[in-house]
Amino acid sequence: QVQLVESGGGLVQAGGSLRLSCTASGGIVSINTMGWYRQAPGKQRELVARITKGGNTNYADSVKGRFTISRDNPKNTVYLQMNSLKAEDTAVYYCNADGAIVTMKGIGPLDAWGQGTLVTVSS
Numbered sequence: 001q002v003q004l005v006e007s008g009g010g011l012v013q014a015g016g017s018l019r020l021s022c023t024a025s026g027g028i029v030s031i032n033t034m035g036w037y038r039q040a041p042g043k044q045r046e047l048v049a050r051i052t053k054g055g056n057t058n059y060a061d062s063v064k065g066r067f068t069i070s071r072d073n074p075k076n077t078v079y080l081q082m083n084s085l086k087a088e089d090t091a092v093y094y095c096n097a098d099g100a101i102v103t104m105k106g107i108g109p110l111d112a113w114g115q116g117t118l119v120t121v122s123s
Contacts, residue, residue, distance in 0.1 A: 002026040002112045004095045009117030012085055016121070020080040022095030022114055029107055031099040034071055034078035038091035038119075045094065049080060062088075087123040092116040 008020040024031060035050030049059045049069040057069055066085075071078040078095060095114035100107050 002028065002101055002110060004097060004112050004114035006093070006095050006114040006117040008080075009093060009119045011120045011122065014085060014087055014121055014123045016085050017081070017083045018085065018119060020082070020093055020095075020117060020119075022078050022097075024076040024095075024097045024112065027102040028076060028110065029100040029102060031073075031076055031097050031110065033096075033098050035096045036069065036078070036080045037094045037096060038089075039094070039116075040088075040091040043091075048093070050096075051078065082119070085119075085121045087121050090119060090121050092118050 003026050004022055004024050006022045008018060012018050033050050033052050036048040037045050038048050039045040047060055048063055049067055051057045051069045051071050066083050068081040094116045097112050099110040101110040
């Protein structure tokens with residue numbers, strides 16, 4: 001069974017930094033895109049950043065220049081370095097991965113989410 005395990009969330013003061021990690025495991029054949037999304041209280045989940053297997057990235061306008069996404073393909077791990085954090089970055093951050101997995105019927109699609117990690121930025 002596929003699992004995405006996130007770590008690195010916590011409480012930080014405005015202007016500070018945090019680094020999130022997410023590792024995928026369990027029957028994975030390949031991972032195409034890995035990404036980070038976030039959901040603040042009362043708001044919809046939104047894309048923060050994502051990265052393809054080849055290293056192409058895209059970011060939400062609100063985090064450009066402050067956040068950096070990277071990945072370690074052999075380890076099926078994606079990172080999110082968050083600098084110059086603002087109070088409005090407070091949210092639960094979720095990791096996502098898409099690609100292919102081994103199923104009982106052969107190869108199937110992978111589209112999995114982590115359990116979320118809370119980032120709280122105090123102003």
